[in-house]
Amino acid sequence: MSGAADRPLTTDESDAMPLIFEKSRAGRRGLAIPNPGLPVPAVPAHLARKSAPRLPELAEPEVVRHFTKLSTRNFGIDSGFYPLGSCTMKYNPRVNERLVGLPGFRDIHPLAEDESVQGALELEWNLQEILRAVTGLDAVSLQPAAGSQGELTGLLVMKAYFESKGEGAQRRKIVIPDTAHGTNPASVAMTGFELTPVKTDARGNIDIEDLRGKVDENTAGLMLTNPSTLGLFDENISEIREIFRAVGALMYYDGANLNAVVGISRPGDMGFDVVHINLHKTFSQPHGGGGPGGGPIAVRDILEPFLPAPTVVRDGEAFRLEHDRPQSIGRVRGYSGPFGVFVRSYAFMRAWGPALREMSEVAVLNANYMRVRLQGAYDLPYDRLCMHEFVLSARNLKKEYGITATDVAKRLMDFGYHPPTVYFPLVVPEALMIEPTESEAKETLDAFCDVMLEIAREAADDPEVLKTAPHFRPVTRLDEVRAAKEPIVRFGFGS
Amino acid sequence: MSFLSLTDADREAMLAAIGVSSIAELFRDIPADVRYAGPLDVLPALSEAELTRHMEELAAKNVVDEVTFLGAGVYDHYVSAVVDSVLQRGEFLTAYTPYQPEMSQGVLQAIFEYQTVICELTGMDVSNASGYDGQTVAADACFVARAATGRSKIVVTEATNPQVRETLVTYARGFGMEVVVVPHEGGVTDPARVREAAEDAAIVIFQQPNFFGCLEAAPDLAAAAKDAGALACAHVDLISLGVLEAPGNYGCDLAIGEGQSAGNYVSYGGPHYGFLAASSEHIRRLPGRIVGQTVDQTGKRGFVLTLQTREQHIRREKATSNITTNQTLLALAGLVHLSLLGPQGLRETGEACMALAGYAKEQLAARGIEPLFPEQTTFKEFAVKLGRDARDAVRSARATGLNPGLPLGRVYPGYDDALLIAVTEKRTVADIDRLVEVLAA
Amino acid sequence: MAAAESYPDDLLYNEEHDWARIEGDEALLGITWHAADALGELVHYEPPAVGATISKDESYGEIESVKAVSDLISPLSGEVLEVNDIVVGTPETVNLDPYGNGWLVRIRLSDPSEKDVLLDLADYRKVLDEQ
Structure with a gap:
């Protein structure tokens, strides 16, 4: 099935990492399957598989080596500093991995009767209670699978609320600032609302005058990330709240940046009615190269009847899943949510306890320290105290030396760092969005800042070394245009 | 806190570099009326040893030491x-x-x-x-x-x-x-x-x-x-x-x-x-x-x-x-799992499930427990008619350390006497014989 | 290699950087050098169907680079007579030759008077200068 002749085109075979399919040899086995020694019932011919799927055929040691080798071509928090803005790349405690593997958590079935999973339900209940305390809201649904699904869930809850009041047809508009994550407008579209964009003012707050003109009795609500994607706390939050309250609209808090304010400011106190919490950011679920995540939502009491079913409830000392929720928007995914994520995040919360506040304080301290060290060498479009992250612009380097945010990002790789988020938020040209989290030592922050300053000097002295970076990764810059023009999205098996 | 590296000296030096006098000052852009004053009302902090014990206690409240035939969308297949x-x-x-x-x-x-x-x-x-x-x-x-x-x-x-x-x-x-x-x-x-x-x-x-x-x-x-x-x-x-x-x-x-x-x-x-x-x-x-x-x-x-x-x-x-x-x-x-299985292992897994499920179906029928849909070919899962409330049957089976499946009436009203039984390659002939005994009892 | 910056004076423009070349009761539509340069190398063109009706100031298709997507805002209303299959097959043609082989659709005008409110080169240059 495989062999040199089946390999796809590459001009440098010698150094390329083979695909697992290219290592396959017919007849090899990686796992023996129990043979019950019973007759196998026949599958009707028209429903039976005619040609076997070309899964790789390798012995177990080669499978282990393949994936170990792949892992060495990847970079995680365990590998080094990962100041990826908006992603909250904090340390993932090792004990959590051991705990999630306890058979009592790992091997329980989601349709088991409640009385046989009391420990799981108690854990979910405890997690809900902590999220209520952190958000300052009344009720929690753990079900959403990630932040963006939390958004979708929250918006459907808002929709159901207005429908219950007979205002469903009227409340069509959701207001979103231009600094928002793309998930916000996408969620608005997927829930059948209309998008009303609002501008950002010179201090990085919502432009209040623009906002006033856009909020009326047709507004269902606001979606706001606070602190914003600029890493800035909206100083006019109380005024914003009054604008939405005055027309009977709701406020949705995108919890992507909650790591800045745990125990310091609660979304419920800011006036928000719905909040999603990214467990994979603030509460340390490892991101796994893209997921899983967890996106529970917390809501004010008026919205509680509309939360997805089932919810976890407590009857005295016992816990159960409540399925009978007549006003619920229904189910948004399978079962009661991504339980393994809950185990890790709950363990993380219990390791901190009330000191979660210190977690946020140190995250903000680290970000501000880096900000003052780097401003000057890079443009700082919003010169304010930041929260847990800040946004620089490489536009000064672009203007003077033709060096872009991408060049800076790629050069950082040469020094062993994962780059910051680049080109986001869209309102900042050549954006470099830096979020250190609370996990880092001062020496790490200093070393990274030293490199950033060195790179700014290189932009003047040796721009070519930036433009050709990275130099020491398994690949150099990749041709994304080619990938998009003629998409090759699966191995071709030599065809 | 063992997840934090900053020393007191680090914090002082960093605050000085920023030009603020305290951590609290870093949050001055947050209006006073939305600042949270109180201590966070959450469960107390635990050391790693205490946390492990707490989590082990929670895990121990869940029942796992049983032979299971519960599937209905989530299956107990072997994970390497x-x-x-x-x-x-x-x-x-x-x-x-x-x-x-x-x-x-x-x-x-x-x-x-x-x-x-x-x-x-x-x-x-x-x-x-x-x-x-x-x-x-x-x-x-x-x-x-x-x-x-x-x-x-x-x-x-x-x-x-x-x-x-x-x-x-x-x-x-x-x-x-x-x-x-x-x-x-x-x-x-x-x-x-x-x-x-x-x-x-x-x-x-x-x-x-x-x-x-x-x-x-x-x-x-x-x-x-x-x-x-x-x-x-x-x-x-x-x-x-x-x-x-x-x-x-x-x-x-x-x-x-x-x-x-x-x-x-x-x-x-x-x-x-x-x-x-x-x-x-x-x-x-x-x-x-x-x-x-x-x-x-x-x-x-x-x-x-x-x-x-x-x-x-x-x-x-x-x-x-x-x-x-x-x-x-x-x-x-x-x-990783499918790479280990390969085409042969995948087919054998499917066949093992089918063979075991077929055996279970046959043995149950021999004891008077007939398939709910006798005309149909099934793969690794099938429904049977118990002739009594399936929830009761599950309750009594679980008392013996065996979970026989999903009472179908939980999700399909009108099928209160039906049980949905999943058989993966992890089950053995002996497990199935036990299932038959428990359900036929 | 992308074309050098240019804006022909025999075209009409709108503020969204689309151009029209009117020939009798038909017109060719495309995007300007400025729009193509801002997007970067184009990798995909999502054209309207031949026979579709498109309206002035509304989107009639999309054009994409690796990092951005842009609506094509029609400067004129009419019926689509032809889609430029060269651009469908090799979207970078727009970067190479935005006013020649890089045209996007040919339409039959439903309201030729709409051209009166489009920008001539001098007015379009003012739009560019403001950006």
């Missing part, structure tokens, strides 16, 4: 130790989404390999990098179909997992779509009724094997959908696809499903991975991330996230989905 070991590689476990490809060739190549495996199993041209689970990928498929057909009706068979149908109903409200359910007849779906319902439909979703474990006339269901101009979408079990035909080979436009049975623990329902694959004409309508092959500056093969203009961070309100975080780590588990 190699899967656990690969997932604990910190470079995979603690990495973010591979937006910087030079730092992320490992996970990008793994996703490319995963996409290939999903395409091979389903007979499709393109797979995304994973969806949340087997429920939400059904909603994703409807969004694809709405864009592809301009229609707004969703047809789903009653014999499709009830949680999938419930999720569709929730999402359809947001999409502005309606959901029409085609009832089953004797455990399977009549293609003629699907054809009728599919008039003006965007998509027809059916499960193969269906929720009752029965084999649908899947090619005929797909043909009925196509005949009406709707997309045909099969919800399949990866573990069945060594034995059962691939949806792409009987005319489906989309193949979706829950990946848990291949490489993930049951884990009280998550996190698992949903897969979504399609024929190539839908590539620009697919939700979520897709990895593509390309070359670097020296011509060396490499991998990148591609066709990103579909996604929310670029297309925003016009995106094909709002998804960003997905289930990459669980999909990686699936890839």
Whole structure:
């Protein structure tokens, strides 16, 4: 099935990492399957598989080596500093991995009767209670699978609320600032609302005058990330709240940046009615190269009847899943949510306890320290105290030396760092969005800042070394245009 | 706090560098009326040893020491130790989404390999990098179909997992779509009724094997959908696809499903991975991330996230989905598991399940416990009539350390005496003999 | 290699950087050098269907680079007579030759008087100068 002749085109075979399919040899086995020694019932011919799927055929040691080798071509928090803005790349405690593997958590079935999973339900209940305390809201649904699904869930809850009041047809508009994550407008579209964009003012707050003109009795609500994607706390939050309250609209808090304010400011106190919490950011679920995540939502009491079913409830000392929720928007995914994520995040919360506040304080301290060290060498479009992250612009380097945010990002790789988020938020040209989290030592922050300053000097002295970076990764810059023009999205098996 | 490195001296030096006198001053932009003064009202902090003990106590309150025949969408298949070991590689476990490809060739190549495996199993041209689970990928498929057909009706068979149908109903409200359910007849779906319902439909979703474990006339269901101009979408079990035909080979436009049975623990329902694959004409309508092959500056093969203009961070309100975080780590588990199985192991797993399930069916029938749908061929799961309330039967069986399955009446009203029994390759003849004794008692 | 910056004076423009070349009761539509340069190398063109009706100031298709997507805002209303298959097959043609081989659709005008409110080169240059 495989062999040199089946390999796809590459001009440098010698150094390329083979695909697992290219290592396959017919007849090899990686796992023996129990043979019950019973007759196998026949599958009707028209429903039976005619040609076997070309899964790789390798012995177990080669499978282990393949994936170990792949892992060495990847970079995680365990590998080094990962100041990826908006992603909250904090340390993932090792004990959590051991705990999630306890058979009592790992091997329980989601349709088991409640009385046989009391420990799981108690854990979910405890997690809900902590999220209520952190958000300052009344009720929690753990079900959403990630932040963006939390958004979708929250918006459907808002929709159901207005429908219950007979205002469903009227409340069509959701207001979103231009600094928002793309998930916000996408969620608005997927829930059948209309998008009303609002501008950002010179201090990085919502432009209040623009906002006033856009909020009326047709507004269902606001979606706001606070602190914003600029890493800035909206100083006019109380005024914003009054604008939405005055027309009977709701406020949705995108919890992507909650790591800045745990125990310091609660979304419920800011006036928000719905909040999603990214467990994979603030509460340390490892991101796994893209997921899983967890996106529970917390809501004010008026919205509680509309939360997805089932919810976890407590009857005295016992816990159960409540399925009978007549006003619920229904189910948004399978079962009661991504339980393994809950185990890790709950363990993380219990390791901190009330000191979660210190977690946020140190995250903000680290970000501000880096900000003052780097401003000057890079443009700082919003010169304010930041929260847990800040946004620089490489536009000064672009203007003077033709060096872009991408060049800076790629050069950082040469020094062993994962780059910051680049080109986001869209309102900042050549954006470099830096979020250190609370996990880092001062020496790490200093070393990274030293490199950033060195790179700014290189932009003047040796721009070519930036433009050709990275130099020491398994690949150099990749041709994304080619990938998009003629998409090759699966191995071709030599065809 | 052992997760923090800053010393008091560090903090003082940093505050001085910033030009503030205290940590509190860092938060001066937060208006006083929204600052939280009190101590956070959460459970107290625990040391690692105390935390371990607390969690072990919680875990001990869950029942795990039993032989189980409970499936109904989440299955107790074997997961190799190699899967656990690969997932604990910190470079995979603690990495973010591979937006910087030079730092992320490992996970990008793994996703490319995963996409290939999903395409091979389903007979499709393109797979995304994973969806949340087997429920939400059904909603994703409807969004694809709405864009592809301009229609707004969703047809789903009653014999499709009830949680999938419930999720569709929730999402359809947001999409502005309606959901029409085609009832089953004797455990399977009549293609003629699907054809009728599919008039003006965007998509027809059916499960193969269906929720009752029965084999649908899947090619005929797909043909009925196509005949009406709707997309045909099969919800399949990866573990069945060594034995059962691939949806792409009987005319489906989309193949979706829950990946848990291949490489993930049951884990009280998550996190698992949903897969979504399609024929190539839908590539620009697919939700979520897709990895593509390309070359670097020296011509060396490499991998990148591609066709990103579909996604929310670029297309925003016009995106094909709002998804960003997905289930990459669980999909990686699936890839590792399926790489170990290979084509032979996959087929043997399917055959072992079928053989054991067939044996169970036979032995139960010999004791007077007949199949609920005796006319149908089943794969690894089947329903039986107990002649008494299945909930009671489950309760008494579990008292003996055996979980015999799902009381079907919990999700299909009217089937109160029916039990849905799943048999994976982990069960033995002795386990089944025990099941028969317990249920026949 | 992308074309050098240029804006022909025989075209009409709108503020969204689309151009029209009117020939009798038909017109060719495309995007300007400025728009193509801002997007970067184009990788995909999503054209309207031949026979479709498109309306002035509304989107009639999309054009994409790796990192961005842009609506094509029609400067004029009419019926689509022809889609430029060269651009469908090799979207970078727009970067190479935005006013020649890089045209996007040919339409039959439904309201030729709409041209009176489009920008001539001098007015379009003012739009560019403001950006």
